[in-house]
Amino acid sequence: MPQPRIYMDNAATTALRPEVVQAMLPYWTERIGNPSAIHRFGREARRAVEDARRQTAAALNADAREIFFTSGGTESDNWAIRGVCEALQDKGRHVVTTQIEHPAVLQTCAELERCGWRITRLPVNGDCLVDPSDVQKAIRDDTVLISVMTANNETGVLQPIADIGRIARDAGVCFHTDAVQAVGEIPVDVEALNVDLLSLSGHKLHGPKGVGALYVRKGVRLRNLILGGEQEHGRRAGTENVPAIVGLGVAMECAARDWPIHNRQVSALSRRLVQGVQSALPGVRLNGHATLRLPGNVNLSAEGVQGEALLMRLDLEGVAASSGSACASGSPEPSHVLLAMGLTPDEARASLRLSLSDENTLEEVERVVALIVSIVQDLRRAR
Numbered sequence: 001m002p003q004p005r006i007y008m009d010n011a012a013t014t015a016l017r018p019e020v021v022q023a024m025l026p027y028w029t030e031r032i033g034n035p036s037a038i039h040r041f042g043r044e045a046r047r048a049v050e051d052a053r054r055q056t057a058a059a060l061n062a063d064a065r066e067i068f069f070t071s072g073g074t075e076s077d078n079w080a081i082r083g084v085c086e087a088l089q090d091k092g093r094h095v096v097t098t099q100i101e102h103p104a105v106l107q108t109c110a111e112l113e114r115c116g117w118r119i120t121r122l123p124v125n126g127d128c129l130v131d132p133s134d135v136q137k138a139i140r141d142d143t144v145l146i147s148v149m150t151a152n153n154e155t156g157v158l159q160p161i162a163d164i165g166r167i168a169r170d171a172g173v174c175f176h177t178d179a180v181q182a183v184g185e186i187p188v189d190v191e192a193l194n195v196d197l198l199s200l201s202g203h204k205l206h207g208p209k210g211v212g213a214l215y216v217r218k219g220v221r222l223r224n225l226i227l228g229g230e231q232e233h234g235r236r237a238g239t240e241n242v243p244a245i246v247g248l249g250v251a252m253e254c255a256a257r258d259w260p261i262h263n264r265q266v267s268a269l270s271r272r273l274v275q276g277v278q279s280a281l282p283g284v285r286l287n288g289h290a291t292l293r294l295p296g297n298v299n300l301s302a303e304g305v306q307g308e309a310l311l312m313r314l315d316l317e318g319v320a321a322s323s324g325s326a327c328a329s330g331s332p333e334p335s336h337v338l339l340a341m342g343l344t345p346d347e348a349r350a351s352l353r354l355s356l357s358d359e360n361t362l363e364e365v366e367r368v369v370a371l372i373v374s375i376v377q378d379l380r381r382a383r
């Protein structure tokens, strides 16, 4: 009898919540209106999009007029960075970011650099944390943007965003955070965090793929992204993806409502997973700060074992995990995040990321612990 499959790659993507699926269904069948149309079908679709905007805003403690729907986290990151830099280029051409950002931020910054911008990429310590005083020191007269992620996608480590936000505000510099991993797992409040722009993505929070949002604080100058219509206040033109936007709104509402239960359940599962593996095997480290991390993220390095090999053996057993980040897997390059933390290339290549959700059970965790233990023992014997 084949064992049921176990999904522990929620940092790569998540399953839709049944409530989200239910809410979306009518917008593919009966409620087919174009939100820009003036007839009843159109008005119904417009209302659905604006409801989703309110749900998204409420979950972030923002105003609905500050929410712009996009095609996902990558687009939101690109728009935030290019949009602010292009709007403010007469003020200066310097950006402060970190070495551990998602490629959507790193590559957008690299492109600006090719166009003559100066980019400061701040380091992290061995726990994967950025030091806010480094941000303070990096700010210059010509700095127009600071971009630091809320939670890292590989280690789950939570950055001191509220502190960095206060520094940015005191210096009068615009502050963007990629909160794609954090939104849905922990409470994210744009006022408490002092952020000016924030990226989020539907499919990382049990919503649909291909939809996301950018929060833009009132008064922030940002170049329009797509021209050709009045959608999203003329800033991101094109007919709205109504079903996906409806799904994102409901996913945001569920996340804001359920996070305390989610947090408690998922933290307990992650703790058991780490403790189970570490108590049975020597030479296993948890990468990233032990407590300042997303409840569902477990990033382990087992000495002398390639994360990629462990990942493939787990896949044969029906367990989905990741080594490094989803975007980097398939290439043997060690993770830029783990290298920035000071791991050697071999230590970085040993890493395995398991990312849990509240759909995982204790039974699944116990089976994964037993599998990891026996596969690591096996791989170590074969060295």
Ligand SMILES: *Cc1c(COP(=O)(O)O)cnc(C)c1O
Pocket (backbone or CB within 6 Å): 011, 012, 071, 072, 073, 074, 075, 077, 102, 104, 149, 151, 152, 153, 178, 179, 180, 181, 201, 202, 203, 204, 210, 211, 212
């Ligand atoms: C997944 C992810 C993105 C990209 O989001 P998409 O919606 O898949 O484009 C950006 N940043 C982080 C931190 C992510 O984890």
